[in-house]
Amino acid sequence: MKDNKNKECTVRFEPSGLKAEVSSGTTLLEAAHRAGIYLSSICGGEGYCGKCKVIINQGQFYSRPSSPLLTSEETREKVVLACQTKVLSDLTVTVPKSHSLETSQVLMDTDARVFSRLAGKTQERLFEYDPLIRKLCAEMSPPTVVDHTADHERLYAAIRKQLDAPIMQTGFRILQKLSKVLREDNYKAAVTVGQRGGTTEVIEVEPWRRCKTNFAVAVDLGTTTVVAHLIDLTTAKTVDTEATYNSQMNFGEDYIRRIIYAEQTNSFDQLQESLVHDVNDLIMTMAVRQRIDLQDITAVICAGNTAMIHFLLNLDPTRIRREPYVASAGSVPPIRAAEAGVQINRRGLLYCLPSVAAYIGSDILAGVLTTGIYTKEKLSIFVDIGTNGEIVLGNKDWLICASSSAGPAFEGSGVKCGMRAGPGAIESLNIINGDKIQFKTIGDSHPIGVCGSGLLDALSELFVNGIIDRTGRLKATGDPRLTEGNDGLQFQLVAPQNGYREIAITQADIDNLIRSKAGIFAAIRILMNSTQTKPEDIDTIYVAGGFGNFLNVQRAVIIGMLPDIPPAKMQFVGNTSIAGAKTVLLSRKALETAERIAESMTYFDLMSNPDYMDEFVKAKLLPHTDLSLFPSARNLKRQALS
Amino acid sequence: MKDNKNKECTVRFEPSGLKAEVSSGTTLLEAAHRAGIYLSSICGGEGYCGKCKVIINQGQFYSRPSSPLLTSEETREKVVLACQTKVLSDLTVTVPKSHSLETSQVLMDTDARVFSRLAGKTQERLFEYDPLIRKLCAEMSPPTVVDHTADHERLYAAIRKQLDAPIMQTGFRILQKLSKVLREDNYKAAVTVGQRGGTTEVIEVEPWRRCKTNFAVAVDLGTTTVVAHLIDLTTAKTVDTEATYNSQMNFGEDYIRRIIYAEQTNSFDQLQESLVHDVNDLIMTMAVRQRIDLQDITAVICAGNTAMIHFLLNLDPTRIRREPYVASAGSVPPIRAAEAGVQINRRGLLYCLPSVAAYIGSDILAGVLTTGIYTKEKLSIFVDIGTNGEIVLGNKDWLICASSSAGPAFEGSGVKCGMRAGPGAIESLNIINGDKIQFKTIGDSHPIGVCGSGLLDALSELFVNGIIDRTGRLKATGDPRLTEGNDGLQFQLVAPQNGYREIAITQADIDNLIRSKAGIFAAIRILMNSTQTKPEDIDTIYVAGGFGNFLNVQRAVIIGMLPDIPPAKMQFVGNTSIAGAKTVLLSRKALETAERIAESMTYFDLMSNPDYMDEFVKAKLLPHTDLSLFPSARNLKRQALS
Numbered sequence A, B: 001m002k003d004n005k006n007k008e009c010t011v012r013f014e015p016s017g018l019k020a021e022v023s024s025g026t027t028l029l030e031a032a033h034r035a036g037i038y039l040s041s042i043c044g045g046e047g048y049c050g051k052c053k054v055i056i057n058q059g060q061f062y063s064r065p066s067s068p069l070l071t072s073e074e075t076r077e078k079v080v081l082a083c084q085t086k087v088l089s090d091l092t093v094t095v096p097k098s099h100s101l102e103t104s105q106v107l108m109d110t111d112a113r114v115f116s117r118l119a120g121k122t123q124e125r126l127f128e129y130d131p132l133i134r135k136l137c138a139e140m141s142p143p144t145v146v147d148h149t150a151d152h153e154r155l156y157a158a159i160r161k162q163l164d165a166p167i168m169q170t171g172f173r174i175l176q177k178l179s180k181v182l183r184e185d186n187y188k189a190a191v192t193v194g195q196r197g198g199t200t201e202v203i204e205v206e207p208w209r210r211c212k213t214n215f216a217v218a219v220d221l222g223t224t225t226v227v228a229h230l231i232d233l234t235t236a237k238t239v240d241t242e243a244t245y246n247s248q249m250n251f252g253e254d255y256i257r258r259i260i261y262a263e264q265t266n267s268f269d270q271l272q273e274s275l276v277h278d279v280n281d282l283i284m285t286m287a288v289r290q291r292i293d294l295q296d297i298t299a300v301i302c303a304g305n306t307a308m309i310h311f312l313l314n315l316d317p318t319r320i321r322r323e324p325y326v327a328s329a330g331s332v333p334p335i336r337a338a339e340a341g342v343q344i345n346r347r348g349l350l351y352c353l354p355s356v357a358a359y360i361g362s363d364i365l366a367g368v369l370t371t372g373i374y375t376k377e378k379l380s381i382f383v384d385i386g387t388n389g390e391i392v393l394g395n396k397d398w399l400i401c402a403s404s405s406a407g408p409a410f411e412g413s414g415v416k417c418g419m420r421a422g423p424g425a426i427e428s429l430n431i432i433n434g435d436k437i438q439f440k441t442i443g444d445s446h447p448i449g450v451c452g453s454g455l456l457d458a459l460s461e462l463f464v465n466g467i468i469d470r471t472g473r474l475k476a477t478g479d480p481r482l483t484e485g486n487d488g489l490q491f492q493l494v495a496p497q498n499g500y501r502e503i504a505i506t507q508a509d510i511d512n513l514i515r516s517k518a519g520i521f522a523a524i525r526i527l528m529n530s531t532q533t534k535p536e537d538i539d540t541i542y543v544a545g546g547f548g549n550f551l552n553v554q555r556a557v558i559i560g561m562l563p564d565i566p567p568a569k570m571q572f573v574g575n576t577s578i579a580g581a582k583t584v585l586l587s588r589k590a591l592e593t594a595e596r597i598a599e600s601m602t603y604f605d606l607m608s609n610p611d612y613m614d615e616f617v618k619a620k621l622l623p624h625t626d627l628s629l630f631p632s633a634r635n636l637k638r639q640a641l642s
Helices: A028-035 A072-076 A110-125 A151-162 A172-184 A247-251 A255-265 A268-289 A306-313 A362-371 A452-464 A507-530 A553-558 A576-585 A588-600 A610-618 A631-641 B028-035 B072-076 B110-125 B151-162 B172-184 B247-251 B255-265 B268-289 B306-313 B362-371 B452-464 B507-530 B553-558 B576-585 B588-600 B610-618 B631-641
Strands: A008-014 A018-023 A053-058 A061-063 A079-081 A085-087 A091-094 A133-139 A168-170 A188-196 A199-207 A215-221 A225-232 A237-245 A297-304 A349-352 A379-385 A389-394 A399-404 A425-432 A436-441 A482-485 A488-494 A503-506 A538-544 A570-574 B008-014 B018-023 B053-058 B061-063 B079-081 B085-087 B091-094 B133-139 B168-170 B188-196 B199-207 B215-221 B225-232 B237-245 B297-304 B349-352 B379-385 B389-394 B399-404 B425-432 B436-441 B482-485 B488-494 B503-506 B538-544 B570-574
Touching: A008 A028, A018 A028, A028 A085, A061 A079, A133 A151, A133 A297, A151 A168, A151 A172, A151 A188, A151 A199, A168 A172, A172 A188, A172 A199, A172 B306, A188 A297, A215 A268, A215 A306, A215 A576, A225 A268, A225 A576, A237 A247, A237 A268, A247 A255, A247 A268, A255 A268, A255 A306, A268 A297, A268 A306, A297 A306, A297 A362, A297 A576, A306 A349, A306 B172, A362 A379, A362 A389, A362 A538, A362 A570, A362 A576, A362 A588, A379 A507, A379 A576, A389 A507, A399 A507, A425 A452, A425 A488, A436 A488, A452 A503, A452 A507, A452 A553, A482 A503, A488 A507, A503 A507, A507 A610, A538 A553, A538 A576, A553 A570, A570 A576, A576 A588, B008 B028, B018 B028, B028 B085, B061 B079, B133 B151, B133 B297, B151 B168, B151 B172, B151 B188, B151 B199, B168 B172, B172 B188, B172 B199, B188 B297, B215 B268, B215 B306, B215 B576, B225 B268, B225 B576, B237 B247, B237 B268, B247 B255, B247 B268, B255 B268, B255 B306, B268 B297, B268 B306, B297 B306, B297 B362, B297 B576, B306 B349, B362 B379, B362 B389, B362 B538, B362 B570, B362 B576, B362 B588, B379 B507, B379 B576, B389 B507, B399 B507, B425 B452, B425 B488, B436 B488, B452 B503, B452 B507, B452 B553, B482 B503, B488 B507, B503 B507, B507 B610, B538 B553, B538 B576, B553 B570, B570 B576, B576 B588
Parallel strands: A008 A091, A168 A199, A215 A297, A297 A349, A379 A538, A538 A570, B008 B091, B168 B199, B215 B297, B297 B349, B379 B538, B538 B570
Antiparallel strands: A008 A018, A053 A079, A053 A091, A061 A085, A133 A188, A188 A199, A215 A225, A225 A237, A379 A389, A389 A399, A425 A436, A482 A488, A488 A503, B008 B018, B053 B079, B053 B091, B061 B085, B133 B188, B188 B199, B215 B225, B225 B237, B379 B389, B389 B399, B425 B436, B482 B488, B488 B503
């Protein structure tokens, strides 16, 4: 192999046929770059992301004997990590299809679209573009005999020309390298600054060429689902989205059970790791897809319920479940993302939106911020239906909130054919002429389950069409779709076909969904009663949650989940948790506003309210025990049955 | 040795005879504590400070086979580290004298006394007690069903009751343990808060019992000497002081040479380490003496010339010596002391006072702050005589400053019998009746050298008594004390006696001292001339420097170092560098003021001024070429010679 030293080798990449001439010893990753081939590589050639796999067809190469990132089967088939493989002779290499940009972004971008609609308005009206983290292209005049300002002060002056930053701070490591970096491009530099409380921190100073790209990730940390959006901070556009189930599901369906699990097994670290792993996975997936270096992601901003934020940062969550239900922290200061194990730029920041109380998290605050109910003269209700159902009632003068443990039924969890809003999920459903079921799936693919909006439709349509009674019981109508399945009595929504399984809703599913809606309605009633609010006082009801692309809010009235007000006054606002996180990410003013709102909201503890259970029981009928509360639902039902 | 397990053993400590009964396996450090014996231990029994040495007289013990902290001779003599030694049988142990509190604090507290005089005034007039770092005893009411404020926000509210802290920040690690610590004493806690720029950081939250003690160290980082004062932050009193030569002397006498050395050998790390080592040594010495745990020292504040601050933090100092003479940073943000290797509380902060320019460091700013010349209507001059001579001229409206490379002669360096102001140093000297030499030493011990104030006296007295001429040349008067020594012509000040060496001043010493004084006077002249300031416009000249306990400022006029103004208008203010550091340490307002002054001072570059060399040459006679500038000196000389 001595002879190969410094030899010129030709590397040919299949199927494109592109070639590169390189010296022996060059890595395949480098060779691919020279040939103009894009290979995924998140770690930048460090050999730990395992993304740059290629297959050697023929020729000599040197690769590390074994890597945990390659299976023994892959090794047998000459799959190698391009960054860890050196060219020793002419080579032919196959680039697997996985490297090409994936286009199956069916959901690209449900939430993002909703956001751009909302945030468009929000930004125009309330917040101007002034992100928490920025990469500035700073140009300074070099020092002279008459201007011997120190480098550090010179940099501050340049930053302050572009940014309102009365109080600034610089990390020690940045200071140590500052003089060298500034001189690299004769006092032109790429400067990353981030807001930390009232201080603007110089997070990174890099050569001028690094000025161009700056990305951040907004994350909604749901108990059941974790959603992430990748935002180009220079354009304020959402460039990609990704979602996954929360891996903590393995430790309990709701977060109270997870806290108990962590306490009993002292596995807080494990719960943190599993959540951080989800976040990292989402970030990496989007980064690969968009060909973005993790170093160019300089911030992550999270909204979520209080327990999730505690798990993410490994703060003590144990008091959340114990009277008097106290969080370790409501407003969490920004920290270095790396401190929590979140893999972005190693000096990048991790922000969390402030929460209001142990059971009113920053996801709710995000909703208040996004819908702008805190700015309105008239009263609004904000309802977020996730694993819990949180309600906010108020206007610009006051805001009152409560949390009902609705359960994750409307997130598709604990429901036989439930699923989160993704390709193949039934997102809307109608029963035509009291018989034929018509539905639409996300991505228009074959139905594989039902997401929140579909479940709401199903419950409403079963009720309106008399398939279930007011208690939710499936009626023995002789309909052949009503059968006794493995999970008890069930009603078939979609017959099995072409190897796809049957989709059905069981009696237990229906009971679950009714419990959820009853919990939410009871909470709304308590808040309205305690503030003497009548349905006609409500200007708008905003409904948030990961239901799907849209929600037929009128059906939420039919089943008695929401008060009976005209459909025009109801608005489905999608995932406001992530929308709020993005709003804050893009505006320092919005963060200040969020903190002010968090301080001013009044939390109403339903558990200690004797009327709550009473209201809950009354709400367990469809639409409600007191039908006078739902005049329009009564009419609709009459029409359907006529 | 199995039989020894859990056996009760008696450990007797000599010479006190105190005893402790302990189980076998107990450490000697623990046994000493039980016997009521104080053993120095900085590291808290971790085995790395080497302070808890004792001698085993008899009995069985187990000690780590070898420790780098023990010499082989010590090991032979059964010297052990008490914290690393386990009792295996009845033992007799001798506690060396070094553990008793040292009382030889001769210099306790030259500078501190000067400071308390100055700071007393300063504080009354300008700054109220409001230290940069505080340990608050925070009492919170525990959460209830009606008050479920999160722990973090509850803590902030408690802090804000005691402190003006609009913007706060909490370290991530603190946040993670917060809930646990607060519950330990039912929401009473010791909270350490430190100012970092505009933000008040919660640095530590500890159990209530830790509320009592809080110390800080102020350091003057001189090129030649490093001085440290230990301050009890709860009383604002200086409790100990310590000084040492700067170990960087090994790399060059002045800092320009050290920068060149570091560049040539790429040994910036080494220079930092050596300076940090000095600081740590001073801190540890005082901590041992005052029986203070390093954990209870929560801040270090440094003033020094710009190069020293750069060396301390390993900032790039190389541009300081190159035109246009630019520092990496003037105002250095507070960092965690541990980041720079300074060993105090592991979350404690390291502050540096801001500097003005590459050659006007924070030591000078400290002087301006301490003397209050920036507040006065009338003009003052501030002169700091250290390794360089820095001059500030101005009043409340403007401040102009310059630096002359005076050399370290008046710090006792580069002078044969020179020494820093310490026990045995001649601090004042008179020639009685033109013949007999009378002197006073610090601590009234046998003279072993001459410190700055003594050297100034010597130069002045040799001149006034005609032993040297106006050029500084030793005159061949036939005086038997005038001899040719190993270092050339010299004049004996103190004859050898009882084994103590002779103390003499050489021709080279005199030339050195004259060069220093000429540099300083020339700089003052340039600043005065450029601002059309006449001697009669000067209200006060403040003279700072580590001369000794006091300085006969009139003699500084006789030799022509300072302008000829009435003695009543001159004031020796001691080490204002450390005084300023302490002022800032004790007042957040003072730090703000210091930063404002640093920004407003105008630096005057003497090197680029063609008149400077001319003035320097004229100042090389005693007192000056132009005798009309020194009318009083002429009178004095006439008296002395009459």
